[in-house]
Amino acid sequence: xxxxSLSKNKSGGVASTFFLFCALAVSVVFCVQLLNxxxxxxxxxxxxxxxxxxxxxSHGDIILFxxxxxxxxxxxxxxxxxxxxxxxxxxxxxxxxxGLSVGDVTITAWNESGLFAARWLVxxxxxxxxxxxDRLNKNTDLxxxxxxxxxxxxxxxxxxxxxxxxxxxxxxxxxxxxxxxNHTANHSKKDLATEYFLKDxxxxxxxxxxxxxxxxxxxxxxxxxxxxxxxKNHTKKILLxxxxxxxxxxTATVGDSAKKTSYSSVMTNLKRTCKDDTEIILMHxxxxxxxxxxDIIDYLREEGYEFARIDDAxxxxxxxxxxxxxxxxxxxxxxxxxx
Numbered sequence: 646x647x648x649x650s651l652s653k654n655k656s657g658g659v660a661s662t663f664f665l666f667c668a669l670a671v672s673v674v675f676c677v678q679l680l681n682x683x684x685x686x687x688x689x690x691x692x693x694x695x696x697x698x699x700x701x702x703s704h705g706d707i708i709l710f711x712x713x714x715x716x717x718x719x720x721x722x723x724x725x726x727x728x729x730x731x732x733x734x735x736x737x738x739x740x741x742x743x744g745l746s747v748g749d750v751t752i753t754a755w756n757e758s759g760l761f762a763a764r765w766l767v768x769x770x771x772x773x774x775x776x777x778x779d780r781l782n783k784n785t786d787l788x789x790x791x792x793x794x795x796x797x798x799x800x801x802x803x804x805x806x807x808x809x810x811x812x813x814x815x816x817x818x819x820x821x822x823x824x825x826x827n828h829t830a831n832h833s834k835k836d837l838a839t840e841y842f843l844k845d846x847x848x849x850x851x852x853x854x855x856x857x858x859x860x861x862x863x864x865x866x867x868x869x870x871x872x873x874x875x876x877k878n879h880t881k882k883i884l885l886x887x888x889x890x891x892x893x894x895x896t897a898t899v900g901d902s903a904k905k906t907s908y909s910s911v912m913t914n915l916k917r918t919c920k921d922d923t924e925i926i927l928m929h930x931x932x933x934x935x936x937x938x939x940d941i942i943d944y945l946r947e948e949g950y951e952f953a954r955i956d957d958a959x960x961x962x963x964x965x966x967x968x969x970x971x972x973x974x975x976x977x978x979x980x981x982x983x984x
Contacts, residue, residue: 701761701762702761702762702764702983702984704717704718704763704764704765705765706765706767706768707765707766707767707768708768708951709734709744709767709768710744710769710771710772710951710953711745711746711747711769711770711771711772711922711923712744712923713743714742714743714744715742715977716739716740716741716742717736717740717741717742717752718740718754718980718981718982718983719980719982719983720739720740721983721984723757724754724755724756725754725755725757726738726752726753726754727753728751729750729751729753730748730750731745732746732748733745733746733747733748733749733767734750734752734767734769740983742765742767744767744769744770747769747770747771747949748768748769749766749767750766750767750769751764751766751767752765754983763984768951770949771921771922771948771950771951772922772923772924772950772951772952772953773919773924773926773945773951773953774799774923774924774925774926774954775792775797775799775926775928775952776799776800776802776865776893776927776928777799777800777801777928777929778828778865778930779802779804779828779929779930780803780804780811780832781803781811781815781930782811784930784935785814785930785935786817787932787935787936788930788934788935788938789818789821789823791935791939794939795942795943797952798822798824798953799823799824799954800823800825800826800863800954800955801818801823801824801826802827802828802863802865802893803815803825803826803827803828803849803853804829804830804832804849805830805848805852807856815853815859816857823954824954824956825853825859826865826893826955827846827849827853827861827865827890828849828864829842829846829849829864830845830846830848830849830852832867833867834867837866837874837876837877837880839876839880843880843883846890862890862973863955864884864891864893865893866881866894869894870894870963870964870965871894871964871965885963885966885969888972890973891955891961891972891973892961892963892969893955893961893962894925894961895925895962896918896923896924896926896962897915897918897920897924897927898914898915898918898927898928899911899912899914899915899928899934899937899941900914901929901933902929902931907933908933908937911934911937912940912944915944915945916944919945919950923960924950925955925958925961954975956973956975957974959974
């Protein structure tokens with residue numbers, strides 16, 4: 646029994662020594678790692694935009710319009726944010742970025758441990774809302790082709806047309822991601838008394854909904870909302886006070902409604918009237934605009950503009966009122982997580 650007891654004591658002593666050695670080794674390794682761990686705040690002060698973190702996420706490119714403030718990601722605690730050029734765009738502590746001037750800027754988010762970083766390339770641009778009016782025709786196909794080829798979304802203010810030859814154009818506009826507004830069923834510039842005009846708007850709403858499954862809360866007067874007629878002004882006031890529709894006029898035009906308008910005059914009118922950071926541009930379903938549209942888009946991009954639908958505008962322009970809040974603005978459908 647004595648021999649067995651001594652053997653057990655020796656075995657127990659060896660095991661204890663082995664486990665003690667292992668524990669000391671793990672402690673030493675942990676301490677070395679702790680001493681060598683970088684201070685994320687110190688590193689970001691020196692090299693805030695280098696890929697120093699162990700896990701680096703790129704969220705790709707986004708377009709941000711001058712004067713707009715947008716969240717970059719879902720809210721998350723313990724995240725730090727920085728812009729590499731606050732003169733182009735700045736970002737607050739919650740990840741809301743504001744566009745200030747035309748240019749490209751990198752926005753970086755990192756967590757307190759310094760183990761994760763995320764980046765967005767934010768392209769700050771001026772805003773151009775292309776709006777195309779009146780009844781659909783063969784020129785609309787050419788306009789849609791140009792918009793598709795250039796990767797641009799526009800807004801079509803349409804009138805009622807039940808011809809089978811243009812039925813597919815309503816569907817094409819919808820399916821290719823453009824916005825649609827109500828330009829009244831008959832496009833009458835004379836019958837503007839409130840009762841008649843509201844019925845004409847409703848007829849167009851019913852047509853779009855029943856024939857094409859399109860619902861819109863945006864409208865434009867035939868010829869715009871300006872004018873001295875009592876009937877028109879009364880109808881305009883009723884519509885603005887009611888607030889169901891967002892009324893949209895324009896701030897720039899290509900002047901394409903005259904029969905003998907030329908390509909050169911369209912480009913001249915565009916350059917003459919399109920000057921501000923945000924422009925709502927009036928066009929029509931005309932042959933000259935269809936021909937000029939690729940060059941219109943190229944020119945505006947060279948001038949620092951990018952394009953959006955009118956239902957993405959935080960404000961719209963109304964003659965005699967200026968810029969008004971858009972109560973029917975689309976909500977952003979998706980925000981990513983930071984990491």
